[in-house]
Amino acid sequence: MIEAAISGLLQVLSWPAFGFLLIGGGIGFVVGILPGLGGLTTLALMLPFAYAIQEPISAFCFLLGMHAITGTTGDITSILFGIPGEGTSAATIMDGYPMTKNGQAGRALGAALMSSLVAGLEGALILAISIPIMRPLVLFFGAPELFMLTILGITFLATLSSASLSKGILAGGIGLAVSAVGIENHTGTLRYTMGSIYLWEGLSLAPVVVGLFAIPEIVDLAVRGSSIAESRVEKISGVMEGVKDTFRHFWLTMRCGMIGVLVGAVPGVGGGVSQWMAYAHAVQSSKDQRRFGKGAVEGVLGPGAANNSKEGGNLIPTVAFGVPGTTGMAILLGAFLIVGLTPGPDMLTKHLDVTLAMVWILVISNVLAAGVAFLFLSQLVKLTFVRGNLLIPFLVVFVFLGAFAANNDFADIVVALVFGVLGYFMVLFGWPRAPFVLGLVLGRLAERYLGISLGAYGTDWLLQPTIVVMTVILLGTVSYSVYKRMRTGGQVVEGGVEPE
């Protein structure tokens, strides 16, 4: 493993991989700060570049480096303007924004950035430690277990990513069904190709994801019609005080980092939840809980730590089982397939260097992000005043160029447009997009595992002890979700929920 770790590090630091890390990190940095442009949208927009990069470690340097940094810089706008730069940065507002109003913006930023760095490194370390522990477990799993895991992953994501259980599950089902488009390998049957040769190979992930995520965000940007950050921020000072706060409350930072890792490792729970849980822990573990919500630095340290460490946790099920914990990881899972890697046992044996390179990417990008943010904090804040109208034509052009880059086929542009319209209506009516993407990504794998299971065991595999346990977990998850909704709303709740 040490050899693979050294090999992974050297590959990350080699050219052009490190160059891609810098480019991806730079994009993630700016995107994280801009409130109107989400990290997910950018990750989706940049996914087609994986086709062009092809080399796995370079592709992950670009995509994972970008993804890891958006969370760190997303906290900046949460603290300064009370508007989350990222959906997962919302909990930082609770005490970060009051600190700004109390004239302690610099201290809050210093605390958020340093706690993000410390916990980000903690997340990467836990990911590295977990690999030898996960390996025997993953190698024990055969096709039936892997099939059940794909279904479990989609169910987890479906039950937790929407106020409506049925919408979440149906969204996952649509993704699974869409993945069936194309030639069926065993019989050569053309499935749902509608006479189009373009569809023989199935739908490419990149144009679908680009359209699904970017177009609704462009529409929202156009509807808002202005920059989000409307109030000017005075000179930022006291950053070092915030850095010292991280070490004054070091164990709180580490505990909240651990919460981020653990929650991040549970498929479907997502980054937002880990931040709120860390915030709740910071409040509960404080002797004076009345300070929270009014500008307590612990209320910034907790979410700041969890926000970054969750990436390490998220990668554990994504790499080991192909079951991503968040939408970002679901998109990243697409990158695995684009560069020719299959998540699962191979990632812990044959491609262990790639897995460990991911750990290094997390470490290096976190250190770079924190360093650059500290150096250029005042200048970076000015980025938040860019008007949405100036961003829109850029985004439209790059959405369709990105989609086209997948196969160099105009049909990809049409696919991006169609799924953009679908994505718009999904967001409008509160249908979560993450289970859809996961269904699409895992659909082909699920079909392969199902085919192998039936071929090898007939229907007997359904009675294997591991499958029975997984089925019980699956049913338990759905039942608990239904029970929880009935308890909170009287019955299964339909419709979206208001953002916190």
Added chain:
Amino acid sequence: MKIRPQTVFGFLVFLFFGLVIWGAWGWPVKAKLYPLVIGIPMLAMAAFHLAMDLREGSGKKISSPASDDLPAAIPADIQFTKEIDPVIARRRTLDIFAWIFGFVLAAWLVGLSWTIPPFVFLYLKVKSGEGWPLSIALTGAVWLLYWGLFDQVLHLPLPEGKIHSWLGS
């Protein structure tokens, strides 16, 4: 009974799974197994969802989740801005979709290379009312990025427009 837009969407999802099953029915077993394994339970769930939606639309009150229910209360997806007047929001939505569809149509007719600069310029100058210098500068920046990245670095073979084919060039 008033049919709500989300009910229509739910019906389309129901129809989608119906078509998934109907399309797969005549295929060999190996080809239809997966679509049917997915399609049949999903059709049942879509029907249940539709029934719930119709019931809600008929006036039966559905409560909101409790705010202290942390995981369920945090949306895992974006939500559209609600601060804008719905009439204005609808107009702006149609407006931006018209621009997006216009971009795709123009790209199909004259090719991406000939669409990108005029699109960016017109959006900035006409739609957003930006000044000439900013509109020209940003159009140049987008073109430069497009040319540098997609043409020079990635060597993306951008297709000619249909008009070029019709003119036989």
